[in-house]
Amino acid sequence: MAKEEKLNDQMFVRRQKMDALREQGIDPFGHRFAPDHDISTEIRAKYGNDSEELLAQQQNEVTIAGRMIAKRGSGKASFADLLDRGGKIQFYVRQDVVGEETYQLFKDSDIGDFWGITGDVIKTRMGELTIRARKMTFLTKALRPLPDKYHGLQDPELVYRQRYLDLITNRDSFERFQTWTKIIKAIRNYMDSNDFTEVETPILENVASGAEARPFITHHNALDIDMYMRIATELRLKRLIVGGMERVYELGRIFRNEGMDPHHNPEFDTMETYAAYFDFNDVMQETEGIFKTAAKVVSDDLKVNYQGTELDFSKPFERMHMVDAIKKFTGVDFWPEMTVEEARKLADENGVQYEDWWKVGHIINAFFEDKVQDQLEQPIFIYGHPKEISPLAHLNREDPRFTDRFELYILGNEYANAFTELNDPIDQRQRFEAEAKEHAEGNDEYQPIDEDFVEALEYGMPPTGGLGVGIDRLVMLMTDAKSIRDVLLFPTMRPKTNN
RNA sequence: GAGCCGUUAGCUCAGUCGGUAGAGCAUCUGACUUUUAAUCAGAGGGUCGGCGGUUCGAACCCGCCACGGCUCACCA
Numbered sequence: 001m002a003k004e005e006k007l008n009d010q011m012f013v014r015r016q017k018m019d020a021l022r023e024q025g026i027d028p029f030g031h032r033f034a035p036d037h038d039i040s041t042e043i044r045a046k047y048g049n050d051s052e053e054l055l056a057q058q059q060n061e062v063t064i065a066g067r068m069i070a071k072r073g074s075g076k077a078s079f080a081d082l083l084d085r086g087g088k089i090q091f092y093v094r095q096d097v098v099g100e101e102t103y104q105l106f107k108d109s110d111i112g113d114f115w116g117i118t119g120d121v122i123k124t125r126m127g128e129l130t131i132r133a134r135k136m137t138f139l140t141k142a143l144r145p146l147p148d149k150y151h152g153l154q155d156p157e158l159v160y161r162q163r164y165l166d167l168i169t170n171r172d173s174f175e176r177f178q179t180w181t182k183i184i185k186a187i188r189n190y191m192d193s194n195d196f197t198e199v200e201t202p203i204l205e206n207v208a209s210g211a212e213a214r215p216f217i218t219h220h221n222a223l224d225i226d227m228y229m230r231i232a233t234e235l236r237l238k239r240l241i242v243g244g245m246e247r248v249y250e251l252g253r254i255f256r257n258e259g260m261d262p263h264h265n266p267e268f269d270t271m272e273t274y275a276a277y278f279d280f281n282d283v284m285q286e287t288e289g290i291f292k293t294a295a296k297v298v299s300d301d302l303k304v305n306y307q308g309t310e311l312d313f314s315k316p317f318e319r320m321h322m323v324d325a326i327k328k329f330t331g332v333d334f335w336p337e338m339t340v341e342e343a344r345k346l347a348d349e350n351g352v353q354y355e356d357w358w359k360v361g362h363i364i365n366a367f368f369e370d371k372v373q374d375q376l377e378q379p380i381f382i383y384g385h386p387k388e389i390s391p392l393a394h395l396n397r398e399d400p401r402f403t404d405r406f407e408l409y410i411l412g413n414e415y416a417n418a419f420t421e422l423n424d425p426i427d428q429r430q431r432f433e434a435e436a437k438e439h440a441e442g443n444d445e446y447q448p449i450d451e452d453f454v455e456a457l458e459y460g461m462p463p464t465g466g467l468g469v470g471i472d473r474l475v476m477l478m479t480d481a482k483s484i485r486d487v488l489l490f491p492t493m494r495p496k497t498n499n
Numbered sequence: 500g501a502g503c504c505g506u507u508a509g510c511u512c513a514g515u516c517g518g519u520a521g522a523g524c525a526u527c528u529g530a531c532u533u534u535u536a537a538u539c540a541g542a543g544g545g546u547c548g549g550c551g552g553u554u555c556g557a558a559c560c561c562g563c564c565a566c567g568g569c570u571c572a573c574c575a
Contacts, residue, residue: 008508008509008526008544009508009509009526009527009543009544010509010525010526010527010544011509013526013527014526070535070536071537072534072535072536072537072538073531073534073537074530074531074532074533074534074537074538075530075531075532076531076532077531077532077533077534078532078534079533079534079535079537080534080535081535090534090535092533092534094532095532096532110525110526111525122533124533124534124535125533125534126533126534126535128533128534128535130533130534144509145509145510145525145526146509146510146525147509147510147511147524147525148509148510148511148512148523148524148525148536149510149524149525149536150510150511150523150524150536151510151511151512151524151536152510152511153510153511154510154511154512155506155510155511155567156567156568157506157566157567157568158510158567160567161567165510169510211574211575212574213574213575214574254575256574256575258573258574258575259500259572259573259574261569261570261571262568262569262570263574263575264573264574264575268575270575413575414575415575417575468575469575470575472575473575483568484575493566493567494565494566494567495566496565496566
């Protein structure tokens with residue numbers, strides 16, 4: 001086959017070595033191996049602080065397994081590094097200990113091969129914790145060479161397409177994904193301990209609703225209908241509030257058929273939470289708890305460095321009304337009641353662009369986005385968004401120009417969006433219809449009204465505080481990742497062609 | 500979607516003025532019983548992303564295409 005012709009010298013040699021192993025009765029793709037209780041981490045924890053002399057005296061025997069990722073051979077004694085999920089650990093092979101046959105097997109073994117090793121824990125003259133091999137079991141042959149051991153895999157395209165190579169050679173990346181898991185677990189634990197119920201709702205939907213986004217369309221053969229990948233979990237979760245679950249959350253993947261860049265992937269994780277009888281102040285407290293919990297995973301003092309800026313999650317997050325924030329950063333005061341003309345004048349004076357159809361609320365929001373947002377560094381809740389830009393939020397009781405909504409900003413980016421949910425079914429239907437009309441006029445993005453959801457509201461949804469958090473971005477923040485692709489094991493990539 | 504940049508050995512990267520391909524790691528041969536980017540001596544390895552053009556001659560200049568990265572606009 002044509003594939004065989006593509007073998008380079010190294011792949012050819014490795015295949016020959018594979019055959020040679022078989023001839024010696026060794027399975028190049030071996031079987032079960034029991035590394036007693038030890039991974040490298042445990043060995044380091046147990047023996048890392050012991051002296052060279054003590055270890056030499058005790059002769060503690062351990063058995064580990066892993067991938068050989070470096071080899072420093074000399075004539076009849078060699079050092080090599082073995083990589084397991086805990087990290088790498090050095091092992092030491094002497095011909096006079098393992099015998100000539102095994103030593104030759106080791107010499108012929110390539111970087112990338114898997115070994116099981118039983119031996120004593122020692123420390124070298126340089127003080128490095130090392131397994132002095134006594135028995136070696138060949139476990140798996142690697143037929144392709146690993147990337148550069150020193151630089152690791154650098155080409156971003158290969159890092160994302162062949163994540164397994166990135167995980168082998170770039171320890172930072174490996175550890176970032178371990179941290180991802182810890183953060184997710186910590187957040188779940190936080191929600192659970194606050195008496196929220198974790199649920200899973202459909203990913204395949206008949207109507208993609210709950211957000212303004214273009215969905216992925218797929219097809220169900222047996223029913224012969226098109227279905228949509230969910231773009232939000234919102235409306236399903238609110239049905240569960242109607243159903244009396246009172247506190248629910250879902251942390252999972254949603255899909256939006258939109259552009260990709262360092263902050264957007266077509267599939268990504270959100271966590272939405274809904275709590276009956278919460279108002280947006282309660283949700284702020286909940287949100288703060290979530291972010292502190294996540295920060296705690298990476299930093300005991302809740303101080304996190306992101307791309308050179310130290311973020312402090314230890315203090316209570318600042319809370320500021322959007323209008324106050326604009327006043328603070330620009331001196332412009334939107335508190336007095338004003339006409340659109342007056343607001344436009346302020347916009348003109350401050351170089352804020354606006355559209356003809358904008359109302360005062362839109363202009364306030366533009367001031368915030370243009371003049372304030374980028375200057376917000378430390379975690380801060382901005383609340384009281386104008387009603388014009390917040391169609392799903394309850395109006396504020398004291399000042400109906402604004403809503404009971406907030407967003408969490410860190411380093412100029414939005415990390416959470418929350419509000420006291422609209423629970424008036426008649427109002428909800430009108431807003432859906434207005435939205436559907438907009439879509440219809442803008443043609444292809446038309447989406448049918450989620451009638452079933454409106455009906456659910458008609459049975460009564462208690463006052464509810466809802467929250468949405470972008471989980472990937474939260475993890476990026478906590479792991480100092482520049483791109484969303486660095487926190488996704490397998491980011492979406494265009495298929496590679498043969499050119 | 501627009502702009503800019505990139506693609507050279509398995510990997511990480513050089514490649515001057517357009518003169519026909521280089522290094523380190525890895526691989527192969529040899530030496531070496533505490534190395535750690537091991538060392539020393541030697542060797543092999545290339546459709547220079549793809550297709551076309553200009554030229555006596557193209558990794559290099561031009562055009563188109565593919566994939567990727569960054570920035571901007573939109574969204575989380």
